Structure formats: C-alpha cells, structure tokens
Amino acid sequence: MTTLAAMASTRQMTLRTVMRVLLEREAVSRAELARLTGVSKQTMSEVFRELEEGGWVRRSGRTQGAVGRSAATYEVCVDRALVFGADVGGTKVQAALADMHGIILTETVEPTDPRGGQYVVDQLARMSAELAHRASQPLERVLVGTIGIPGAYNARTGKLFMVPNITGLEGTPFVEDLRERVDFDVHVGNDVNMAAKGEQWMGEGRNVDDFVFIALGTGIGMGIINERRVLSGAHGAAGEIATLPIGADPYDGRTFRSGGLETALGSAAIRERYEGSGGRSGLTVREIIDRIGDGDTIAAATVDAIARILAQAVLAVSAVLDPERVVLGGSVGARRELLERMEVHLPLCMPSPPQCTVSKLGSRAGLYGTIANSLDLLRDSLFQTPGLDIPMPRAKPFEVHP
Amino acid sequence: MTTLAAMASTRQMTLRTVMRVLLEREAVSRAELARLTGVSKQTMSEVFRELEEGGWVRRSGRTQGAVGRSAATYEVCVDRALVFGADVGGTKVQAALADMHGIILTETVEPTDPRGGQYVVDQLARMSAELAHRASQPLERVLVGTIGIPGAYNARTGKLFMVPNITGLEGTPFVEDLRERVDFDVHVGNDVNMAAKGEQWMGEGRNVDDFVFIALGTGIGMGIINERRVLSGAHGAAGEIATLPIGADPYDGRTFRSGGLETALGSAAIRERYEGSGGRSGLTVREIIDRIGDGDTIAAATVDAIARILAQAVLAVSAVLDPERVVLGGSVGARRELLERMEVHLPLCMPSPPQCTVSKLGSRAGLYGTIANSLDLLRDSLFQTPGLDIPMPRAKPFEVHP
DNA sequence: CCTATTCGTCCAGTTACCGAACAAATGAGC
DNA sequence: GCTCATTTGTTCGGTAACTGGACGAATAGG
Numbered sequence: 001m002t003t004l005a006a007m008a009s010t011r012q013m014t015l016r017t018v019m020r021v022l023l024e025r026e027a028v029s030r031a032e033l034a035r036l037t038g039v040s041k042q043t044m045s046e047v048f049r050e051l052e053e054g055g056w057v058r059r060s061g062r063t064q065g066a067v068g069r070s071a072a073t074y075e076v077c078v079d080r081a082l083v084f085g086a087d088v089g090g091t092k093v094q095a096a097l098a099d100m101h102g103i104i105l106t107e108t109v110e111p112t113d114p115r116g117g118q119y120v121v122d123q124l125a126r127m128s129a130e131l132a133h134r135a136s137q138p139l140e141r142v143l144v145g146t147i148g149i150p151g152a153y154n155a156r157t158g159k160l161f162m163v164p165n166i167t168g169l170e171g172t173p174f175v176e177d178l179r180e181r182v183d184f185d186v187h188v189g190n191d192v193n194m195a196a197k198g199e200q201w202m203g204e205g206r207n208v209d210d211f212v213f214i215a216l217g218t219g220i221g222m223g224i225i226n227e228r229r230v231l232s233g234a235h236g237a238a239g240e241i242a243t244l245p246i247g248a249d250p251y252d253g254r255t256f257r258s259g260g261l262e263t264a265l266g267s268a269a270i271r272e273r274y275e276g277s278g279g280r281s282g283l284t285v286r287e288i289i290d291r292i293g294d295g296d297t298i299a300a301a302t303v304d305a306i307a308r309i310l311a312q313a314v315l316a317v318s319a320v321l322d323p324e325r326v327v328l329g330g331s332v333g334a335r336r337e338l339l340e341r342m343e344v345h346l347p348l349c350m351p352s353p354p355q356c357t358v359s360k361l362g363s364r365a366g367l368y369g370t371i372a373n374s375l376d377l378l379r380d381s382l383f384q385t386p387g388l389d390i391p392m393p394r395a396k397p398f399e400v401h402p
Numbered sequence: 403m404t405t406l407a408a409m410a411s412t413r414q415m416t417l418r419t420v421m422r423v424l425l426e427r428e429a430v431s432r433a434e435l436a437r438l439t440g441v442s443k444q445t446m447s448e449v450f451r452e453l454e455e456g457g458w459v460r461r462s463g464r465t466q467g468a469v470g471r472s473a474a475t476y477e478v479c480v481d482r483a484l485v486f487g488a489d490v491g492g493t494k495v496q497a498a499l500a501d502m503h504g505i506i507l508t509e510t511v512e513p514t515d516p517r518g519g520q521y522v523v524d525q526l527a528r529m530s531a532e533l534a535h536r537a538s539q540p541l542e543r544v545l546v547g548t549i550g551i552p553g554a555y556n557a558r559t560g561k562l563f564m565v566p567n568i569t570g571l572e573g574t575p576f577v578e579d580l581r582e583r584v585d586f587d588v589h590v591g592n593d594v595n596m597a598a599k600g601e602q603w604m605g606e607g608r609n610v611d612d613f614v615f616i617a618l619g620t621g622i623g624m625g626i627i628n629e630r631r632v633l634s635g636a637h638g639a640a641g642e643i644a645t646l647p648i649g650a651d652p653y654d655g656r657t658f659r660s661g662g663l664e665t666a667l668g669s670a671a672i673r674e675r676y677e678g679s680g681g682r683s684g685l686t687v688r689e690i691i692d693r694i695g696d697g698d699t700i701a702a703a704t705v706d707a708i709a710r711i712l713a714q715a716v717l718a719v720s721a722v723l724d725p726e727r728v729v730l731g732g733s734v735g736a737r738r739e740l741l742e743r744m745e746v747h748l749p750l751c752m753p754s755p756p757q758c759t760v761s762k763l764g765s766r767a768g769l770y771g772t773i774a775n776s777l778d779l780l781r782d783s784l785f786q787t788p789g790l791d792i793p794m795p796r797a798k799p800f801e802v803h804p
Numbered sequence: 805c806c807t808a809t810t811c812g813t814c815c816a817g818t819t820a821c822c823g824a825a826c827a828a829a830t831g832a833g834c
Numbered sequence: 835g836c837t838c839a840t841t842t843g844t845t846c847g848g849t850a851a852c853t854g855g856a857c858g859a860a861t862a863g864g
Contacts, residue, residue: 009850009851010412010820010850010851010852011850011851011852014851014852029811030811030812031810031811031812039852039853040852040853040854041811041812041813041854042812042813042814042815042852042853042854043851043852043853045812045813046851046852063810063811064861065861065862066809066810066861066862067808067809067810067861067862067863068808068809068810068811068860068861068862069809069810069811069812069859069860069861070810070811070860070861071810071811071812072811072812209636210635210636222722224722226628226633231628231633231723232724233612233628233723233724233725234611234612234724234725234726234756235724235726236724237724238722238723238724239722239724240721240724241721241722242721243717243720243721243752244717244718244721244722245648245714245717245718245751246647246648246718250714250717250751250752251710251747251750251751256751256753257753259721261721308653312647312652315645315646315647315652316646316647316648316718316722317722318645319642319643319644319645319646319661319663320624320626320640320641320643320646320718320719320722320723321633321635321640321722321723322634322635322636322637322638322639322640322641322642323635323636324636324637345653348653349647349652349653349658350645350652351658351659354636395503395504395603395774395777395778411819411820412819412820412821412851413819413820413821416820416821431842431843432842432843433841433842433843441821441822442821442822442823443823443842443843443844444821444822444823444843444844444845444846445820445821445822447843447844448820448821465841465842466830467830467831468830468831468840468841469830469831469832469839469840469841470829470830470831470839470840470841470842471828471829471830471840471841471842471843472829472830472841472842473841473842473843474842474843
C-alpha cells in the first residue's frame with residue numbers, strides 16, 4: 001500500500017498536471033501555465049526545470065508583440081516517448097510507430113508469417129525494432145504497444161481464444177509471450193474493437209461517446225465504444241454478433257456453429273442467395289455489388305435482402321446498447337449501396353434509428369485503433385494523477401431479517 | 403481550475419484515505435491504521451483528531467489481551483451521513499433511509515400519488531423527511547438520494563422520457579424539480595437498472611462484474627451492469643429489449659410500437675397464446691403458470707414456448723454484451739418454471755450459455771439498487787481521492803496525407 | 805521619454821508530512 | 835513480585851513543496 005509520499009508525491013502530481021496541459025498546447029510560457037493551473041510562478045519555474053532536465057519539454061521560442069516582457073515558450077518533446085501499434089490479420093500485418101501526439105513516424109505492411117504461433121510473436125518484435133530504426137529513434141523510447149488480433153482475449157486468464165484465422169495462437173498467452181521479446185508494455189485487443197477505437201480517434205466515431213462499429217466481410221463482428229471506452233464483456237467476447245438469432249433459425253443445427261446472423265449475412269450466404277435467385281455463378285460479393293450499377297436486378301434484390309436483415313441486427317444492437325451512431329465497415333459493410341438500402345429498411349422496423357455511417361478509414365481503422373489505444377495507455381501511465389490505490393470499499397450486503 | 407492546494411489538499415487526501423480504510427473495518431487503533439496506510443503515527447494522530455472533531459469517527463473501546471500498551475480503538479460514525487432511496491412504480495413508491503454502511507434505518511411503502519407530475523415530486527420530498535424523522539435523524543444528514551423511475555433519463559437534456567406508467571412525468575426535468583424541494587443531491591435511474599444494481603449489492607449479481615437483469619412482467623426490460631457500472635446508453639435507453647426483433651416480425655405494423663419481443667413475451671401475448679391453444683379464458687399469467695403444477699399441459703406448453711423465445715433473447719443479449727450471468731426477475735421472470743424451461747432451450751441455440759439465475763430479492767431489488775447507487779455516490783463525493791480535475795487530453799486526429 | 809504591463813527571480817513564510825526518541829502501559833516468564 | 839520485551843502515543847526537530855509579495859528587467863504604446 002502506497003503512502004502519499006511514496007506513491008505519486010505532490011511534486012509528481014504537479015509535474016504530471018503540467019504535462020497534461022502542455023500536451024494540448026503547442027507553445028506556452030511558464031507564467032501562462034501558472035495562470036492556467038493555479039500553481040505559483042516560483043513552483044512553475046522549478047517544474048519546468050525538472051521537465052526540461054528529464055527531456056520532456058524544450059524551449060520553443062519567445063513571445064513577441066505584446067506589452068510587457070517577452071516570455072520564453074515551451075513545448076512537449078513529442079518523441080520523448082513513442083508507441084507501437086500493429087493490426088494482425090489472417091494474411092497481413094500492418095504496424096506503425098507514433099509519437100506522443102499520435103503522429104505516425106514510420107509504418108509498414110507485410111504478410112503474416114504463415115507458420116503462425118510464436119513466429120508471429122517474433123515477427124511483431126522484429127517489426128517494432130525495424131520501425132524504430134527507420135524512425136532514427138532508440139527502441140528504448142517505445143514504452144507501450146497494442147496488438148489487434150482477429151479473436152477474443154480473456155483478460156482474466158491472459159489467453160487468446162476464438163482465433164481461427166491465425167495458426168497456433170488459440171489458447172496461447174500471447175501478451176506474456178510478446179512481453180518477453182520486447183521491452184515495452186504490451187496490450188492486445190480484438191481487431192474489430194481496435195477498428196472501433198480507430199473510428200473514435202480518426203473516423204466516424206470522433207466526438208461520439210457511444211457508438212458501434214460493425215465489420216461485415218467474410219463474416220460479421222462488432223466493436224463497441226461505450227462511454228468512450230471499448231466494451232469487452234466478461235470473457236472478451238462482447239460484439240460477437242455473428243451469433244445473433246436474426247436471419248436464420250438459431251435452433252437449426254446448420255446454423256448452430258457459425259450463428260444465425262453470419263449464416264444470413266456472411267459472404268457465402270450472399271453468394272448463395274444471389275445464385276439461387278438466378279444470378280451468375282462464381283462471382284465474389286464485391287463483383288455482385290458492382291453489378292447493381294450495371295442494372296443487375298438480381299444483385300439489387302440480393303443487397304436489398306441483406307440490408308433488410310442488417311437493419312434488424314441494428315435494431316437488436318440498439319435495443320441492447322442504445323448507441324448514438326452505427327459505423328459500418330469491412331469489405332462489404334463499407335459499400336454505400338448497402339447503407340443506402342439499410343437506411344430504407346431501418347425506419348420501417350424501428351421508430352428512432354441511430355445515425356448510420358460508412359467508415360472512410362478502410363483497412364487502416366484497425367491500425368489507427370491500436371495506436372490510439374497505446375496513446376491512451378501511455379498517457380495514463382505517464383501523466384495521470386490518480387487517486388491513492390486504496391479502492392473504495394464496496395457496500396457489503398447486510399443481513400436481511402424477516 | 404483547481405490547484406493542488408485548493409482542490410483536495412494533501413491533508414484532505416489523507417483524511418479521505420483514512421476514512422476509506424476505516425469504512426471496511428469496525429475497530430482500529432491509530433497505530434494499526436498508520437501501519438496499514440504508511441502514514442506516520444504522528445500524522446495519524448492529527449488525522450484522527452480532525453475526523454473526531456468533524457463527527458466522522460469516534461472512540462469505540464480499547465484493545466486488551468496483547469503484549470504492550472493497550473490501544474484506543476476507533477470506528478466510523480455511520481450515521482454521520484445518510485442516503486435516501488426510492489423506487490417509484492406505477493402504483494406504489496417504496497422508499498428507505500440508510501446509513502453509510504447501507505444499513506436501512508427506516509423504510510416505507512405508499513401508493514404513488516395518482517395525480518402524477520409535481521405531486522409525485524412533492525410526495526418523494528415528504529417521504530424523505532418522514533423517514534429521517536422516524537429514524538430520529540436530522541434531515542441535514544441526508545446527503546444523497548437516488549430515485550428509480552420506470553422510464554428513461556437522458557443525462558444530457560436532464561429530462562425523463564418513455565414514462566408511460568406515471569402521469570405527468572414525461573419530458574419533465576425531474577431531477578431539477580426534486581433538487582428544488584430537498585437539500586440532498588438527487589440522482590435518477592431507470593427502475594430496471596436500479597434493480598440490476600440491487601442485485602449487484604444484495605442479490606444474484608454480487609461479486610459479478612458483468613451481468614444483466616431481465617425483468618419480465620407486464621412487459622419486458624433489462625438492466626445492464628458492465629464492469630460493475632450501470633450501462634445507460636447514449637440516450638438512457640440501453641436495455642430496452644422490448645423492441646428486440648425476436649418472436650415477432652419487426653416489420654409488422656402490429657408489433658412496430660411495442661416491439662417484437664414484448665409482442666411475443668408480454669402478459670397479453672402469454673394469455674393470448676394460452677387461450678388460443680385451448681386454455682381457460684380470463685386467467686392471469688400467474689394463474690396460468692400455477693396451473694403447470696396442476697397438470698395443465700396447455701399451460702406447460704405455453705411456458706415452454708415463452709421460454710424458447712426468451713432463450714433467443716438471452717442469446718441476442720449475450721452476443722452483444724457477453725455477460726457472465728443473466729438474472730431473471732419481474733413477476734413472470736422470477737418464476738422458476740420459466741427458468742427451468744429456458745435452461746433446456748439455451749444449449750440448443752448457443753454453445754456456451756451464460757449462467758442464469760432467478761432473483762431472490764423480488765420487488766425489493768429496485769429499492770436496494772437506489773440505496774446502493776446513493777451509497778456509491780456518497781462515498782465517491784466524500785472519500786474519493788481523485789486525480790486533479792484536468793482531463794487527460796484526447797489524441798487529436800492528425801492530418802492524413804496521401 | 806515616460807508609463808503601464810508582463811515575466812521571471814528571490815525570499816520569507818506556511819502546511820503537512822516524516823522518523824527518532826522516549827515515557828507509559830501491558831503481558832510473559834521466572 | 836520483579837524483570838524484560840513489546841506496543842502505543844506523544845514530543846520534537848527536520849524536510850518537501852508549495853505560496854504570495856517584492857523587485858528588477860524588458861517590452862509596447864502614447
């Protein structure tokens with residue numbers, strides 16, 4: 001148990017407070033920051049000296065053009081700490097290095113190591129080192145990294161699960177394994193959750209406290225942002241809407257494994273529906289949707305049927321979560337034709353549909369989400385002024401007497 | 403913006419820390435508390451003097467039977483601050499007053515004022531004063547109150563909405579109105595959310611971080627506890643699962659208003675299904691379920707059909723939220739016959755069903771929830787040692803260059 | 805050139821903590 | 835009954851980290 005002195009001393013509190021204010025500004029003087037924070041000018045001078053000695057801030061110039069003595073201005077050294085983010089897919093890995101402002105310094109894409117398992121862990125460690133080197137930055141400055149994985153992570157057991165697309169990761173202590181290979185703090189998140197976080201930072205979820213990101217591609221999944229934070233669920237499986245009992249009978253043995261909604265909306269289902277209605281054989285979903293523009297009425301009817309089911313899924317999600325916005329993504333979900341048809345069906349099945357938009361980030365949403373997650377963790381660990389670590393006691397249930 | 407000195411001074415931080423530790427213990431000496439917190443014995447003596455002068459702690463005795471000088475022991479004055487809770491229903495109001503340990507000092511039930519609106523506000527204010535008087539406590543000690551309302555509360559607009567069961571409350575600034583009538587801090591919550599909170603404190607949700615409470619009675623609603631906190635949604639309407647597109651076609655005009663699931667599972671639906679299958683006319687849902695014990699096979703088949711639909715609703719909720727547990731309540735939901743049948747259907751439509759239990763708190767869950775909510779708010783406001791109130795800056799989206 | 809204004813340093817002061825020393829008060833062991 | 839070990843609680847001198855006022859230096863405006 002930490003004491004006030006040993007935990008974050010009052011001087012630490014002041015240092016972190018000053019850093020937080022500085023992170024939002026680009027050139028500030030000590031006198032101005034004293035006014036902003038209420039800390040005395042004397043103390044602020046000391047604080048800036050310590051921060052400067054630590055490499056966190058630097059002089060950036062002087063004010064001019066105002067009455068009175070000109071002031072020295074300071075800014076954050078945004079490369080004093082760096083973050084790593086990687087979006088691991090079944091076929092490729094996107095990774096990037098960013099500074100404290102979230103500016104991406106270097107990034108790369110390469111095929112996921114097909115051998116899977118520990119080889120993917122090794123690959124990530126090597127990529128982070130390469131990105132630091134290409135940015136001409138010491139690897140020691142990378143303090144936090146987040147990895148997006150197409151599966152679920154149970155924070156309690158520390159194990160990955162539901163990871164069918166990458167060989168040799170199911171049931172592994174992935175975070176622990178990677179932490180042994182790198183010096184920075186490693187976190188993992190579901191790739192659709194990371195995409196939701198990417199939309200929150202750079203996309204359609206910006207400035208929205210409660211929204212969902214639905215990724216429709218080969219299958220379907222959802223990331224949930226509730227009160228600005230990712231909602232993971234008891235076992236890390238929140239948002240696995242493939243199993244929603246919509247569009248197919250959940251008691252049917254044929255849909256039991258992949259789930260009602262995925263059975264109805266997955267790529268296989270779209271192609272079957274198209275071909276079963278007389279459409280051409282052998283087209284991909286993208287090709288089917290492209291044919292709407294060519295006047296293929298069967299393609300239009302297929303997308304309309306898909307949109308009608310998707311509208312019910314949005315209704316179900318809204319009933320449970322009450323999101324302000326639904327962002328659609330994924331190779332199929334991002335098609336505007338689908339959104340347009342869905343917006344026709346939504347008001348027919350729910351009185352007040354949420355706002356629906358299409359992701360503009362494409363396949364970069366997940367990568368952005370891992371960077372954003374790392375930035376949040378970095379800032380919390382470096383600049384938060386937390387309360388003391390003694391938790392608020394829960395109200396104990398009392399004995400109920402008849 | 404607060405300074406370190408003006409916000410919570412370091413002495414305030416220490417006082418609150420000591421109170422938090424004391425709240426979990428019943429008789430502690432200053433020396434022991436110094437050891438527990440790391441604060442020096444000198445400082446701890448000063449802190450206890452201040453807390454004693456403020457009426458927050460008192461001497462409770464002396465230790466004995468151990469080597470060394472015996473120690474004075476202290477305990478929290480649990481009635482130094484009180485909380486109020488009220489569960490407002492369409493027909494009755496349950497209200498209670500509790501101390502800092504959550505022990506209920508006085509409680510009462512009376513019919514909801516049928517005139518509704520401001521009369522209900524007046525009624526709540528009067529009930530809180532009466533309960534304090536019956537507890538022989540000055541009303542000034544009541545610092546926080548929470549009101550459970552059968553409707554939704556939009557925290558942004560400060561207005562109630564979706565409150566069909568109580569006249570004259572729709573669209574009112576209920577919290578503001580009540581705050582003008584009482585001196586304590588007023589909060590409002592949806593009644594099913596409050597019931598979920600009551601289960602968290604005293605019922606089946608104890609020690610469970612993620613669970614849902616489904617209330618099935620005349621209609622159906624759900625309260626969500628995610629990471630130990632109530633999930634409200636963007637407009638305060640999370641958990642309104644009456645509208646889930648399950649059990650009825652959401653595009654059917656007949657179900658559009660009350661929603662698919664409520665159309666399928668509401669009391670009216672249960673009676674219609676029973677009577678339409680040849681059952682006796684004019685029975686209530688409770689009477690129908692009671693007849694299962696009498697061998698009424700139509701009643702059993704009706705409940706089985708209801709359970710089968712409810713299982714799909716649990717599947718849908720689990721797909722979105724991934725709860726650890728589902729607690730069933732409400733006049734119909736709490737019937738064990740329903741849970742028994744639902745547990746037969748669940749494994750047939752989902753591979754890993756969540757744990758399902760029936761509430762044992764009955765109609766008191768909501769009242770307990772309002773008390774628990776008030777206790778949380780009280781403790782946070784009195785004893786939290788928060789970080790400084792400067793928020794962590796969000797990562798600004800950066801300009802994306804092609 | 806004078807005046808108002810601002811920045812940044814200096815300085816005396818206060819708050820709130822700390823650890824060591826010590827007296828008082830216990831029970832165990834002989 | 836005495837001695838010793840142990841514990842509590844008070845006293846005291848100390849330090850960390852803040853404050854506000856004073857003041858000199860440095861600006862722009864009139």
